[in-house]
Amino acid sequence: MANVSIRNLGIQLGANRVISALDLDVRAGEFVVLLGPSGCGKSTLLHSIAGLNDAAAGSIEIGGRDMTYADPKDRGIALVFQSYALYPTMNVEKNMSFGLRIAGTPKDEIARRVARAADMLQLGPLLGRKPGQLSGGQRQRVAIGRAIVRQADVFLFDEPLSNLDAKLRTELRRELKLLHRQLGATMIYVTHDQVEAMTLADRMAVMQGGAIQQFDTPDAIYRRPENLFVATFLGAPGMNLLRGRLLRHDGRVFFDDGHLALDVTGYPFRQPPAEGQGCILGVRPEDVEVRADGPCRGSVTLVEAMGAHRVLWLDHHGTQVAAIVQDEGAPAGGAAAFALRPDRLSLFDEASTQRL
Amino acid sequence: MANVSIRNLGIQLGANRVISALDLDVRAGEFVVLLGPSGCGKSTLLHSIAGLNDAAAGSIEIGGRDMTYADPKDRGIALVFQSYALYPTMNVEKNMSFGLRIAGTPKDEIARRVARAADMLQLGPLLGRKPGQLSGGQRQRVAIGRAIVRQADVFLFDEPLSNLDAKLRTELRRELKLLHRQLGATMIYVTHDQVEAMTLADRMAVMQGGAIQQFDTPDAIYRRPENLFVATFLGAPGMNLLRGRLLRHDGRVFFDDGHLALDVTGYPFRQPPAEGQGCILGVRPEDVEVRADGPCRGSVTLVEAMGAHRVLWLDHHGTQVAAIVQDEGAPAGGAAAFALRPDRLSLFDEASTQRL
Amino acid sequence: MKRDAMADIALPPVRRKRGGMTPARLGVYVFLVTAALFFLVPLYVMLVTSVKPMAEIRLGNLFALPLAPTLAPWDSAWRTACTGLECEGIRGGFWNSVWITLPSMVLSIAIGAVNGYALSFWRPRGASLLFALLMMGAFVPAQVMLYPLVRALAAVELYSSLPGIVLVHVIFGMPTMTLLFRNYYAALPQELFKAARIDGGGFWRIFFELMLPMSTPVIVVAAIMQVTNIWNDFLLGLVFAGSDHLPMTVQLNNIINTTTGERLYNVNMAATILTSLVPLALYFLSGRWFVRGIAAGAVKG
């Protein structure tokens, strides 16, 4: 159990400054999920915490000790590589146990741990195979296995479940959570799966362009995104955005996009809004209620069946608005009326794209 | 535009019979999604269609011609490898244009197509980089790009979006669908993402252990799974299963698990059920309605927030039943009453696990 | 692990200066330098011998620095030493050697690469049998094959010609070159080859555009081997090259290998070092081609 504290970190890869001036404080025993678009520097950040990249600037503290220049093996970390990096000449069992054997763990203890991991990852029948004889998902599970057999203080997972089927993924997600509780270890976890992120994370960090945009609980990030990027990045389909301006009228504040004037007086503005301020309104699809008495109207352009629910795409004066509906009774075409749940709105400054 | 017709295919890898007696008929221009647990043989099937594995038995027909032993380049296919298999010495642009250059496509046409693909995949600024200097998701996009610049009759995608963030994935999913429409090409697509599967597929094939379990439209597979495996494999959380027996009473048929007697007379039995037949009842979480007047009661053991909705786990006499609820008004603890939507049930024979 | 209890105590940073001299690094250098010194002892002896007059050499003080250093042996070796009627040192055959080595090397590497590539990736029927035979051939002393080869080349009128000697070098280089490339390609991810076939690549296209660029390290090794072998070859050159194309090693051999004539060790050493300068230059320049991570980023997993 160790905290991870990163200050002003800068990482240079080749000619690219991949990470710059990054701060991150992970509490001991916390489960933090890293989210961000492809190429934003998530893997680089994990590698830096693990000590595989030289820091160009800043410091990394693990368990209260400055580890900026420590050797990976002294950092008490375990890492699941995005590219697996399995030892190609060793079979699955050896791949998982190698680190333990080197560390001098007793034989039966190794056997026990490997057996447990293999069981959890459903790798039992494959223990004797070499990586070259495994499917993509099987390799990925070996990579996870190699990390979790170790008793690290900090576990770093780089998209560990991306190539697994939904069922297995759900199972493993639960197992990892369990493991987290049992070991009490700190975990930093990169994923693109928002369900995974939401269910696993104590806190979530959303990255973009080598910097952290928001670091907060999943709920807070989902409901109160700090800026437009975070707002649009999370959720599938993403948050609906309407461009307009804020108008004051009778001591009340209205959002006006030309077709719709929404009373947003109840919105918890951080600073009193300026009259006529350019502003973007965001609302999640599940907060768009399709009901006959809705104040807005749109024509249905597409209906996506998602199994458990459907997504209705409505054309609202040229802007596509997505709405999630539950029952099939929803209109399959033509026009529909809808409303936006007023307590679930987010407003962003048009210029800075920061939350108002 | 070409159909793919596979008859009695058998594939041997090393000592393992990975695929045996597999039949699959993909219509020309169809978008077929392959789903299945990790290691079930999806990649192997794609590789076989592409001509990279020698068939141990059976035949493969593409575009009406027997291609079982044809050279990969004569099959008119494009393939996105699960492992990317990028050319390490070529930069992104060269990687994508390699196939076109070989085909002797005119220079400006190549440039046009690569630019389009790069644009769609947001690889524009990375065209000059070598694969070793890319992030995982960027590599994956290059792998996609390499396939889509070509004008193949059949496109094979092996988990092409698994390492991309949700937003990009949604965008690309749409782009691929669009491409499918524009080219009219046949596409066979492996994914573990059920949203992807549902939204993209004309038809879906669910595989297990090297054999196809069900091949039908997404909706049919979701609503009327052929067997217990398909039923449990799809959906997150999975279908709720209740073990019981079928009892006849007064000319009506009831499902009875000892606590609950459900009238299933309206169920479209394929064969008249036998009295006392062991049977498993399946119902999807979204078809479990939590309402005060529900006939069943369970205590809430866990509530998972999923952003757009919540999952309630109810203990029903020792069986965990998941229910999806929309609003937060749902009970956070204690007991809840619920009902199963009778028109959305699936019944499986206990012994054969086949749908009744 | 009572970490919490210790949390208040400020722990010292775990520091390891990067780029600095750790004991491990020092060990690396100590090993390498020691090994290098050991390797250099014979060269040292050769060098000092080459600048001593014969009278000093006869004294037998092998490691002693020369008392009266002279460059005359070098001059003699390079341009004035007599071997038979010709008195132009070893330089006479220099260009012959170049013209023999260049095409022989390029061809044998090219053929070895193509063979290795075909054997590793295309695996034509019967190829492994051919390869086994080829490897067997590598164990037959070249000298035993001289007679039949001479007859064969004479039959096709290539005996005593530049193409003839090049052909002979290519033939003798084929087993090792093929082996070298075959095993190198065996270590590359097969998926790459598959991807290229999907892209429609034919035999040559894949070879030239994909495999060859990935082969730089092994090409360097092949070049090191072939340049050295061919450049230093003397017997084949003597027998097959014909009097117009005799390589420099024939002169070298004439200088250093006399049986009953007097031996000028200083000239011998100078001539040997001079002759080896071309391969040595290649060794030195080859560094930049020993690239790291040639297949980086190619495949996942």
Add this chain to the structure above:
Amino acid sequence: MALTVVVAYVGTLLWTARVSVSSARIFPTGDFVGLGQYERLFRNARWLLSLENLAIYGVLFILACLVVGFLLAAFIDQKVMGEGVLRTVFLYPYAMSFVATGLVWQWILNPELGIQRVMRRLGFEDFTFDWIVDQDNALYTIVLATVWQASGLVMALLLSGLRGIDEELWKAARIDGIPTWRVYASIVLPMLWPALSTAFMLLAVMVVKLFDAVVAMTQGGPGTATEVPAKFIMDYLFGRANIGLASAASIVLLVTVLAVVAPLYYARTKAVQRGLK
């Protein structure tokens, strides 16, 4: 390729086999003397000794070259300064004709000229290093000098293999806390299997063809202590003008080598088929 193999290799092999059952001297003759040359060969003490020497030499030389070459490659791979110079230093012996370097080794090892004399002059009166003139140890001096010559090539070969190993693996090993030497031993070495097998084959060829070094250093002596098959063959091929016997010796040598190498080769092919890659 197929053509060359058939014509150049199979052809000459058959030719050699044919000559080995004739009484040919300088030129091949058409007569047939049965296995006479072979009988004579196996009565020849020097030939038998040569085979024995070859076995001892081969094992020592190949092992030493692989070990030294691997160590050099592994150490040079540590991103050291002056890599180019070091590489050249380790390779240079390979570039030089053994006619001259063998002589230098002969001098260095000679008790009256070389190391022994220097050490004694430095005051170590009892220092003895006279292997090269010692019946029982002379063969080891050949090993020493040829390892000096060939290990650079092994180094280059292994270096080219080392450089192909994905950096990610190194990272994984560092995370697992595996000491560098252990990574080389347990992960890198098995991955270098193809390069090692190439090196092994090349070295085996060198062993079988060992000739220059012996001629330059000991001329097979003292006595016949360092006689090797290639020298036997060469002697009878040229100086002793008896190609019949030389051919018989070549065939025997080849069969011997096959008996040793073929099982290894077979094992390897099997391993490859089992997906070892």
Add this chain to the structure above:
Amino acid sequence: APAAEPLKATVSHWWTSGGESAAIREFADAYNRAGGKWIDQAVAGAEQSRASTINRIVGGNAPAAAQFNTSRQFRDIVDQGLLNNVDDVAAQGNWDRILPQTILDVIRIDGHYYAAPVDIHMPAWFFYSKKAFAQAKIKDEPRTWDEFIATLDKLKAAGLIPLAFGGQVWQEKIVFDAVFALVGGPELFLKVYRDRDIAAVRSPAFRNVLVSFRKLKAYTDPGAPGRNWNDATALVVSNRAGIQIMGDWAKGEFSAAGQVAGRDFGCFPGFGPKAPYIVAGDAFVFPKTAKPNVVKAQKLLATVLTSPGAQAAFSARKGSIPIRPDVDLSQLDMCARLGLAIMQDKSRQLPNAEMLVEPDLNGAMQDVLTNYWNRNQTPEQAQQAFAQAMKDNTW
């Protein structure tokens, strides 16, 4: 009279050292003066040079003339009918009369002359350092085997290396042949080498030769094995060793070091006035060709090479002695003149082993000897091995 077109002759030989080059130049000049054009093809190393010649004969690109030792080395080529004879030159030059019998026996095969001999080497001279002798207080050259051993003992007592020796097979053979001829006598020598008389090999006399030969080992230094002959000579030149038994080519090393025979070093071909003089040498053979110009060149070559003028000039440079007595001796050194004088006495001429036995048998006997010299073999074992080698190498 010089022809309009000079007669081109490619000549292949292995004379490549400085002194040898100067010698061969004499031949070339003589040939060119006689209207030819000498094209030189020197390949160092007798075996390599011969191998190249044979391969070029096989490949149809033979030189006009090629050097061989005056020995049985070219016998097989003659038997294959691949050499031109030079019968008319021999007849014209009266070879039968002027050439030593030992040489005639080798070059005349079935009544035809297949080689032009060019020099006589004596492979078993005793060279000694005058300074070393003085240091060991030795006044005279030894005149008997026992005196020779006594001399060696004195040298040893003086702290010198008594016998400068190179432990290479061929050098061992040279020393053995010297001992054989001197201790065993020419008769036994011929019985063994010429007649392949197994009984002679098993005789006590031959055993005595072996024992005497082995006795010399005690007078060599520990550094001897593998040593080149010239390194051994250098020991004598620098007065660290007393005596070397080596061919007359060793004189080249002495003169290269500025030493003069009779002043700095001495030479004697054996013990006493009746000691046999072992004859070896070089000869040129003429590969078969139908080209009339080449045949003409071959004949011209044979004539020129054996002519007195060329012989004198060549021998002076080479250190050997001429094949004929009727040449100008003024340029020859003391040892050569001594040799030439001895050659006048036909009874002292003794063909060397290579003239008498096939190369492979000769080699096999070398193997036996080196084993005997270097291992703790008994003379009986060596006798047995000798006999076996003779049986095995006779078809």
